Amino acid sequence: MPDASNLLVELFTEELPPKALPLLGRAFAECLAAALRAQGLAAADSIVTPYASPRRLAAHITGVCPKAADKAVAQKLMPASVGLDARGAPTPALLKKLGALGLDAAAVPRLRREGEGKAETLFIDTVAAGSTLAAGLQTALNEALAKLPIPKVMAYQLLDGWSTVKFVRPAHGLVALHGANVVPVEALGLQSGRSTHGHRFEALIDPIVLPNADSYATTLREQGAVIASFEERRAEIERQLQAAAQQAGADLRPIDDAALLDEVTALVERPNVLLCQFDRAFLDVPQECLILTMKANQKYFPLLDAAGKLTNQFLVVSNIRPADPSAVIEGNERVVRPRLADAQFFFNQDRKRTLESRVPGLGKVVYHARLGSQGERVQRVRAIARSIAMHIVLPPDPEFVDRAALLAKADLLTDMVGEFPELQGIMGRYYALHDGANPLVAEAIEDHYKPRFAGDVLPRSDVGFAVALADKAETLVGLFGVGEKPSGDKDPFALRRHALGVIRMLMDRGDGIELTIFLSEASEAFAQVPSFSDPGAALQEFIFDRFANLLREQGWVAQEVDAVLALKPQILAQVPRRLTAVRAFSALPEAEALAAANKRVSNILKKSEGVKDGSGLVDGKLLVEPAEIALVQALTAINPQTEAAYTQGDYTVALKLLAGLKAPIDAFFDTVMVNANDPGLRANRLALLARLQAAMNRVADLSRLAA
Known part of the structure; x- marks a missing residue:
């Protein structure tokens, strides 16, 4: 851009909230730059450097013009039938419109017509003057301040004693330099200049006068003892x-x-x-x-x-x-x-009191208005944990599981956790060991909160796994059961995080745990809660939705995830193997045709009244076409192999065997009329398609892979 120089804008304030500072600094700089680009004052490739220190927000932007280029503008006026009379002369309405644009009747010859008949419209081509930097920066500054993600706004008076402004903290200085020149702008009752302030105690001079935009960081470091970036x-x-x-x-x-x-x-x-x-x-x-x-x-x-x-x-x-x-x-x-x-x-x-002696006190701690006390919650967690332990492949000692579940929340009543809630579970382990508890029980007390966040480690032992899974299940089932579901971006009980914790644990150690049974048994623990309603299907849908997001974040293709989760696989630990199998299947030459055929089968069955679940028997006596006979023979031939592979959990082999069905499926659809006039033939062919669909979709819904 001609005459472009670098721009520096700084807002000097009182101490900004530290946890919000990085975000405030980035947002201030990015919003300023975006607004200047939108007005044609900054180039698309301008480099934006944010600065943020305890007492300042600033931005350095390269390639900013003193004035934006003029733009050709096509101004729509009105329908030609309204603007021009029968002789083509301008009507009073047109003259009034031109006058509002600073034009007169002399502009009529320059009018342009577009469209035909009644749709014919009058336009005039004008040139809009580009914005000056002073006006454009004022607009950008106003927009940046309005959009700042301020955690909590302060209202304060200006020096005149009357005016009140609102900002994150009181502002005391504004710098706006384009090259070496001050850009006259105003914000928060401040006029722009070139002076700022350095370190409260160690600045060499005060105020600090900035010679130009590019000297900002260096001058602050050398004269102000401040690292601005x-x-x-x-x-x-x-x-x-x-x-x-x-x-x-x-x-x-x-x-x-x-x-x-x-x-x-x-x-x-x-x-x-x-x-x-x-x-x-x-x-x-x-x-x-x-x-x-x-x-x-x-x-x-x-x-x-x-x-x-x-x-x-x-x-x-x-x-x-x-x-x-x-x-x-x-x-x-x-x-x-x-x-x-x-x-x-x-x-x-x-340590003067045992953890167990604190357990009765949990009955006086409210957990949720409709779910009772922490004491009642502990009893539910104990019941769910015992149930989970029985489904683990190598069940842990049930006495250890029950003991850990009983003591898991007791440290909530200790002074240490009262002072530092972040230590819940951790202190429980220390106090349990001090009381002489089995190390597995003590470890499970700490681990039952895991995973606490994305990427956190999982419980170390099966005892901890059972109690941690029970704790999260009690939270999810209980809160869903009384209507406390996440809504939009609101999730006050962190149910999305709890769901991800359940998913991660079931994927890691849940080979013997079916999701529906698991949630059903957890719901039984709430039998005595009056306002509870079994959330079964809704909660399962919520878990699968979170599961889909997690898998996509891990790099699985959306189609692969949709294909596998469409079947609502109940053992989540099997899902990675299913996804691997689907990816291998997709690489087969026959995959595209088989997926398309599967989709066609699905559509036919949806529209029919025939057998849809694969349980209908195919009557061999009603197989009259060679292609349908061949398809039944092919299905019968591969069935023992696919069944064996599926039973052994070798889903990749199970799907690859389907490649042998491509030719008989193609022949079937080429030569066989499924919706035959004869009701018996039609029902038999629908039953055959249902059987085919069931055979193809045991690992995943392959129709989801069709383009």
């Missing part, structure tokens, strides 16, 4: 964390937590990582408690050894770089001490 600041913190960990010990590493790293990046402008430590006596407390305390409350990075065990050292990301950091180090060590002491106190107090 979120990504650069994050990378610098990560580099310093690794270096400090190596300095503390060759085998030490900071805890890997991307969310914590993002949050700390959003809290500092000039990161400075310092090594601190705490009293080794605190290491007697479970490390999960100490780690969570340091991360959640103080935003510290605990140091772990090569085995993943917590050490008594931790890293602090400071926002200042004093010549002598000892005061900062001592201050952080002093602040963390009472936090760790609280965790130690909770841990010691909790």
Whole structure:
């Protein structure tokens, strides 16, 4: 673009919410760029660089023009019959329309006609002046601020004492530079300029005057002691964390937590990582408690050894770089001490009572208004877990399963979990071991929440598997049964996550568990709940819908997924093998024709009143055409082989055997009239097609593969 220069826009604010900062920074820059492109002020290949620090949102956009190119515009006026009289002279209506466009009767000869007869319409070709950068940037800025994904809006007064504006945090400065020139725009009661501010305490000068758009990041770093780029600041913190960990010990590493790293990046402008430590006596407390305390409350990075065990050292990301950091180090060590002491106190107090002694107290904790207390929930989970255990190929000790289910929720009443809900299950394992519980039971208490999120590990033992599956089944069946279904993007009880957890566990260890029976037995646990209604079919549909999404995310083709799940396979652990078989079948030369034939069979049976489930008998005496006789013979020949392959779970072989049916199927449809006039022949041929469909669709609905 001619005369294009780079643009810099910065909004200087009070401290922005750290967890929202990365998204706010990207959204501000991307929305500005999109609005400028839409107005023809920025090129399609303009490079957009977002900046986001605790006190600023900014965007640098390359290739921005001072004025957009003029555009030819075809202006539709009115029907010709309305705009022109019988002599072709302009009517008052046309003159009025032209006047509104800044034109007069002199423009009539330039009018253009399109269409014929009554549809003939008058147009005039004009040139629309391109937007200036000042006007276009004002529009873009207004749009960007309106679209920002602000978690919570603040209302505050401007300096005049009367005007009130709303934004995520009070704004105190606006910079808009096109090259070296200030673009006159306004936002949130602020006029644009070229001055900004650096670090609160360590900036060399204040305010900082920016000479041009391209000097923004460098000037802020050198004069303002601020790394404006979120990504650069994050990378610098990560580099310093690794270096400090190596300095503390060759085998030490900071805890890997991307969310914590993002949050700390959003809290500092000039990161400075310092090594601190705490009293080794605190290491007697479970490390999960100490780690969570340091991360959640103080935003510290605990140091772990090569085995993943917590050490008594931790890293602090400071926002200042004093010549002598000892005061900062001592201050952080002093602040963390009472936090760790609280965790130690909770841990010691909790162990004075057994987990089992807390179980009766769950009866006083409300779970759901229509589903009763946590105590009632525990009894349902116990019943479901015992049922699940019987279906596992090598059933675990039922006493262990029942014991783990009984104690699984007891740690909800401990002081530690009351302070840190994220530790539920984890603390249950520690307290169960302290009480002398079997390690499998203690492990299952922790694992019954797994998988907690996408990609999380599954329960380690069959005891944990039974209790975890029972817990998620109780949640899904119970909440669906009282009408608490997800709606749109609203899922307050995380039922989609619970469904994915059930799917993953059944795929991993559910060879002996049929989904319908599993859900039915879970529903029986709610027999005493007055407002409960068995959600059977609706819940199963919900689970298969989530299953389809999961499989597509794993790389399976939508057609393959639809073909397999159309049959609602009850043992989910078999689905990957079915999908593999369908993919192998699709590669066969005969696959396309067989899928099309299957679809044709399906359509014929849908429209008929004949046998549709494959159970109807084919009467050999009514087979009169050679092609139908050959098809029956082919089906009879491959049936023992496909049955054996299917029974053994070798679905790939079962589908490949169908290739031998292509020729007799083609011959059948070429020469046999299915809807014969003779009712007996018609019924017999429909029964044959139903038998063919049943034979072809045992692994998947192959008609879904047809184009």
